Amino acid sequence: MSFEIPDDLRYLDSHEWVQVEDGTARIGISDFAQDELGDVVFVDVPDEGASVTAGADFGVVESIKAVSDIYAPVSGTVTAVNDTLADAPELLNDDPYGEGWLIEVELDDEAELEELLSADEYADQIA
Amino acid sequence: MTLREPPLSDLHADRGATFTDFGGWEMPVEFDSIREEHAAVRESAGRFDVSHMGEITVSGPDAVRLTNRLVTNDVSDLDPGGGVYAGITDADGVLLDDTVVYRLPEAREDEILFVPNAGHDAEMHDRWIDHRDEWGLDATVTNRTGEFAMIAVQGPDAPDLVAAESAADVTDLGRFEVADAAVAGVDCLIARTGYTGEDGFELLAPWDDAETVWTALECQPCGLGARDTLRLEMGFLLSGQDFHHAEDPRNPYEAGIEFVVDLDTEFVGRDALEGVDVEGVEERLTGVELVDRGVPREGYAVTAPDGTELGEITSGTMSPTLGEGIGLAYLPTEYRSDESVRVVVRGEPKKARTTVPPFLDR
Numbered sequence: 498m499s500f501e502i503p504d505d506l507r508y509l510d511s512h513e514w515v516q517v518e519d520g521t522a523r524i525g526i527s528d529f530a531q532d533e534l535g536d537v538v539f540v541d542v543p544d545e546g547a548s549v550t551a552g553a554d555f556g557v558v559e560s561i562k563a564v565s566d567i568y569a570p571v572s573g574t575v576t577a578v579n580d581t582l583a584d585a586p587e588l589l590n591d592d593p594y595g596e597g598w599l600i601e602v603e604l605d606d607e608a609e610l611e612e613l614l615s616a617d618e619y620a621d622q623i624a
Numbered sequence: 625m626t627l628r629e630p631p632l633s634d635l636h637a638d639r640g641a642t643f644t645d646f647g648g649w650e651m652p653v654e655f656d657s658i659r660e661e662h663a664a665v666r667e668s669a670g671r672f673d674v675s676h677m678g679e680i681t682v683s684g685p686d687a688v689r690l691t692n693r694l695v696t697n698d699v700s701d702l703d704p705g706g707g708v709y710a711g712i713t714d715a716d717g718v719l720l721d722d723t724v725v726y727r728l729p730e731a732r733e734d735e736i737l738f739v740p741n742a743g744h745d746a747e748m749h750d751r752w753i754d755h756r757d758e759w760g761l762d763a764t765v766t767n768r769t770g771e772f773a774m775i776a777v778q779g780p781d782a783p784d785l786v787a788a789e790s791a792a793d794v795t796d797l798g799r800f801e802v803a804d805a806a807v808a809g810v811d812c813l814i815a816r817t818g819y820t821g822e823d824g825f826e827l828l829a830p831w832d833d834a835e836t837v838w839t840a841l842e843c844q845p846c847g848l849g850a851r852d853t854l855r856l857e858m859g860f861l862l863s864g865q866d867f868h869h870a871e872d873p874r875n876p877y878e879a880g881i882e883f884v885v886d887l888d889t890e891f892v893g894r895d896a897l898e899g900v901d902v903e904g905v906e907e908r909l910t911g912v913e914l915v916d917r918g919v920p921r922e923g924y925a926v927t928a929p930d931g932t933e934l935g936e937i938t939s940g941t942m943s944p945t946l947g948e949g950i951g952l953a954y955l956p957t958e959y960r961s962d963e964s965v966r967v968v969v970r971g972e973p974k975k976a977r978t979t980v981p982p983f984l985d986r
Contacts, residue, residue: 536657541970559919561849
């Protein structure tokens with residue numbers, strides 16, 4: 498089975514992705530991760546204004562069969578939360594890089610992005 | 625320890641199944657998605673490879689007597705081709721396992737077949753042998769778990785689907801009845817039983833012919849993941865999880881299956897259970913439905929609204945049909961139904977209400 502791994506994103510080895518635009522980072526979980534989890538039924542992420550720390554868990558994604566911690570690829574302050582997931586958690590399965598995004602964060606330190614995996618590196622890791 | 629594999633492992637792997645260790649067996653847990661598989665069974669039909677379930681036959685002059693003294697229900701008056709759900713208890717009335725006991729159809733009507741849970745077959749075989757010897761009874765007890773594949777076909781479309789492949793008219797079978805029938809040309813034992821709350825059948829096929837039967841019964845393949853969400857919506861017990869002889873010893877009254885206890889028969893555990901029947905129990909397996917968003921999971925605490933601990937979840941999931949979190953927990957009997965409780969999810973008390981299962985009307 499092959500999984501979608503967009504070239505323009507950076508990845509954590511724990512299967513989160515980050516997309517950066519104008520100092521704001523959008524965070525989600527990868528296609529591989531949603532497939533491993535199966536049907537997502539519940540998402541728990543921090544509210545706007547909370548801070549997240551690179552490498553630390555900041556919430557959970559629950560599927561029917563499992564609970565998984567999700568880890569922050571970068572440090573920063575939460576500026577937006579994808580509220581549509583409360584009623585439609587299945588968007589994480591259907592569109593993990595699009596409508597299934599989790600939170601947006603204002604970056605503390607753009608240099609942290611250098612530590613993350615490129616799409617090729619992440620592809621090697623899940624191969 | 626090597627995991628036991630069902631006969632169709634390679635076929636399931638080719639179909640894209642993921643596997644899990646269950647009761648010492650490596651079993652398919654998911655083929656497509658639990659939600660899709662679950663919906664297929666509720667709305668049309670799904671097939672499950674449940675070859676991890678045990679099969680033990682008991683034959684000879686004392687086959688019925690021996691079995692009747694080791695299970696909680698009365699199997700002495702089963703007609704040929706009849707079956708009944710029963711508990712297997714120790715002398716204290718504590719559940720060791722639950723099972724379905726069949727009296728085989730005509731021609732083998734003096735033979736008993738019972739189906740213990742995955743990983744319990746050797747233990748139950750030995751239990752029958754030990755008691756046979758202790759009581760000096762004349763019966764042959766054979767563990768045939770490795771001889772039979774078990775395929776469950778469940779859902780509103782299951783009867784037509786199975787009938788179309790069967791030589792005999794299997795739609796005539798009543799609940800829990802068992803018959804011989806050729807399915808896709810393979811001689812099977814076919815029972816009108818299941819673990820989903822839907823109509824359907826469980827077929828015992830010779831191990832080496834399982835693929836022929838499985839392939840002929842074309843419908844959504846389902847794994848143990850959907851099997852668990854389906855049974856949990858019905859409040860059906862899972863041996864080893866909702867009761868465990870060593871880790872969570874429970875009697876049938878606590879487990880909510882007192883209807884399988886027939887105190888008019890003599891069986892191991894009967895006298896202890898007569899006491900329970902008279903005195904009642906302090907805790908019962910209780911349904912818990914989350915009002916708040918969240919998913920109850922095994923081990924999560926259940927408390928009163930003031931935080932007093934009442935028990936913990938033994939099985940829980942997000943119900944695909946209801947779209948809400950459901951679980952089972954042993955709670956004080958005064959909490960049996962429509963009481964407000966909390967389920968503690970990652971440190972946060974979530975509002976929930978108690979209910980008498982099933983969660984789903986069927």
